Amino acid sequence: MQGAGWLQGRGLQGGLSFLESNALVTTSNHARLPRLGLPDLGCGVGFRIPHYAHVFENKPAVDFLELISENFLVDGGLPLKNLDRVLAEWRVVQHGVSLGIGASTPLDWEYLRRLKALTRHTQTPWVTDHLCWTRVPGADLHDLMPLPYTEEAVRHVAERVRIVQDFLELTVGLENTSSYLTYRASTLTEWDFLSAVANEADCGILLDVNNVYVSAYNHGFDAITYLDAIPKNRVVQIHLAGHTNKGAYILDTHSDFVVDRVWELYRHALQRLGSISTLIEWDSEIPDFDTVWGEAKKAAAIRNEVARTVGTEGQDEHPT
Amino acid sequence: MSIQPDATLAEIQAFLGALVRRSDNLGASANVDAEAEIRMVIAGNDRLTPVQQAEIYREQFWLRHRDSLDEDFPALSSWLGQDAFECLARAYLAAIPPSSWTLRDLGVAWPAWLDQYEHFPSGLGPVARELAHLDLGFITAFDAPARVPVHAEKVATIAEDAWPDARILLQPSLRVFAFKHAVNGYRWAVRRGDIPGSLLPAKPTWIALYRGEDLRVHEAELAVGEHALLVQLAAGATLSYACEQANALDPEGVEAQLGGWLSHWARRGWVVDIVTKP
Structure with a gap:
């Protein structure tokens, strides 16, 4: 397994003491608890516009719904009414795409103020966004641009996460993104980078198992090594989704069923991490709600099976 | 670089x-x-x-x-066709890069940019510019802030001699337009899935977009004087000044229909307050 020892062999250990703490010593009391002490909500689905009518009419007994924060950061109108209808019936968590935590531009305080107000309204137990950058001076790319895996980037991101967590007064979970390019500047593996940021920032991780698979394919690393290396108590939520294989690379399209190999990786992750709130994402070529919920039920069945066989502490069995 | x-x-x-x-x-x-x-x-x-x-x-x-x-400019896209739309979108994005964290704001500057754009395919420009403004109106009206409409009891307490200097505050989601073509009909045809024709004869059109109680965006055709009045009131003019300006365009309409327009606006929730001089 690659980790702190691998880094030390490359003369990097001087400025990377936080990496050594990764697997050995946690930096806060809550980091000693599974999921940073946050609840396991079961298996949910992303709340998407094509499903609104069905969900409001049929009130499916899904464990929780994940809201895209930006869809509700508006001043008025139907989105806010829909939000209140969701909050009246379901537990929700918020997931964002615009935080741009890795950008070199200043934090967007207008965005953060709106986000904080929304988190207060939804009572989300944590808030997640991506470990990436999204903007440069003068332009927002609206994409999840990968970061170079460097010590400089670890320090930069961790400091901003701490500021955001303090401001929001809420645990932030950083999601590993799918990526399609590799930087020459990178000196760390992706999993060491993610671990270092999470430990240094004392924040959560949203582990997207599909993204691990996609990036493993695109960059030729071993997905199991990744899953085994991240700090287990910091994973507060898991994402699962489908993707599109273009041959030379895989694109993270959220347009299909979860593939078998990702289900296997999910099972592996649960065996190590215990039961973690799990969310199915489906964002293009969206099928009917029951099809998406079917994937969540499949995840729940795997969770229950793993919980029975492993009996990990902190796990709660959820009905499917 | x-x-x-x-x-x-x-x-x-x-x-x-x-x-x-x-x-x-x-x-x-x-x-x-x-x-x-x-x-x-x-x-x-x-x-x-x-x-x-x-x-x-x-x-x-x-x-x-x-x-x-x-997605945000369906009528403009239909009018221009895929290739011309893409060409214009690229030119716009190159001139005005996306700068907001939300894609909802991506096109807010596009209609104004198109007003200055001079390289439309032959003959498409005048209608395209109007459709762009109309498409954007639907986006911004949809999630604009909402204010509680003025209560009838408050209206009833306003003294008659206070009305000329009164300022009528309008719902933030209200949008009014004056077009030279019936672009609203074209847009509805696109939204219904029809394939509208490629000709849109000139027809002066005044419309309002507003958010109804169902929180959907609706449109209402306006008289020319009614449009002028709403434009003035939205800019903060007093009722008497707004009427003077509207009168210049539609003297008979304003005089005969002012009361009807006001009650019509109130019924639709467009009026959120009436501020009189203390």
């Missing part, structure tokens, strides 16, 4: 930010120097060269923003 092997995080991001916003395919256009710079930052792998890896992000940048504009 040039990049060095020991570039900082900010320099790497600035380099890539400029790269993915380039309008031309990196593989087709990259000269030796540009390709060398890309190779300085991006490693590639055994399946994709550094340029090909960067090209994935550049292509996604354009697809994402074009699709977003296409």
